[in-house]
Each structure stands twice: as C-alpha cells, then as structure tokens.
Amino acid sequence: MQIMERTYSLSSGILNCFPTYAIFDFTAERYDLKEAKEFGKVIDTHYKGRKCVVISTRKLTKSINPEVYTAVTSKSVIAIAIVSENEAVRKEAVKEQSLCQGAFSYFKTIDEAVNWADTVVKNS
Numbered sequence: 001m002q003i004m005e006r007t008y009s010l011s012s013g014i015l016n017c018f019p020t021y022a023i024f025d026f027t028a029e030r031y032d033l034k035e036a037k038e039f040g041k042v043i044d045t046h047y048k049g050r051k052c053v054v055i056s057t058r059k060l061t062k063s064i065n066p067e068v069y070t071a072v073t074s075k076s077v078i079a080i081a082i083v084s085e086n087e088a089v090r091k092e093a094v095k096e097q098s099l100c101q102g103a104f105s106y107f108k109t110i111d112e113a114v115n116w117a118d119t120v121v122k123n124s
Helices: 033-046 087-097 110-122
Strands: 006-010 012-017 022-028 052-057 077-083 103-107
Touching: 006 087, 012 110, 022 033, 022 087, 022 110, 052 087, 077 087, 077 110, 087 103
Parallel strands: 022 052, 052 077, 077 103
Antiparallel strands: 006 012, 012 022
16 A cells, blocks of 8 residues: 555545545545535645546445536546445446446455556556
8 A cells, every 4th residue: 555645524525645546435425516526626636647546435325426427527537446345335336337437446345446546557
C-alpha cells in the first residue's frame, strides 16, 4: 500500500488519497448529482495532471442516481473499483458497471482492489 497523501471529509463519505488511487469510504444513503459534483471537484483538484483509480468501499447497498456516471465526469479517474463482502452490493455494482465509461471491477477486499488499481494506472 502506498503512503496516504491526504484525507477529505465529503458529504457522502471519507476520501483517502494515495499517489495512484483514492479509497472512498462511502457512508451516505444516497449518491446524487450534488454529491457527485462535490466528489469530482475534490478528486480532480487533488489529482490535477495525474491519473487515479477510485476504490469505493460499501458495507450496505446505496441509492445511486445513474445520471452521476454521465453528468459528472472526471479528468483524473480512469477506473472504479467497488469493494464489499455483501452480495447485494455486488449485484448493485454489476448494474453500475454498464454505466461506467472506464474500467470497472468488483472486489471482496481492499488489497485486491489496490493491486488491480496499481496495474490499471501502470498500463494507462
């Protein structure tokens, strides 16, 4: 695991930024355009001129507005990983995958997602 650069407290969760990936502890019940714009602004400011993978940890299913994948785009994010051991979250992630324009994957552990993120950034 890389050394953390900074932590941001957002309305929808905690964002821990590392050199090539960000781990987002998604705690809000809903994720809509307002939250997506806030997230995009923070991630693009932090990773200005760099590429990153967002790793979203989720313990429970969430209400995600599908428009966030098309209405709010990031110049920095090249891939998204969802991490959860909850089967309902995995099914939710499968639905989200078709909305995502970049690489998208689901993992049961943070370590698996971090290894994938390192490979994605290295090969981009």
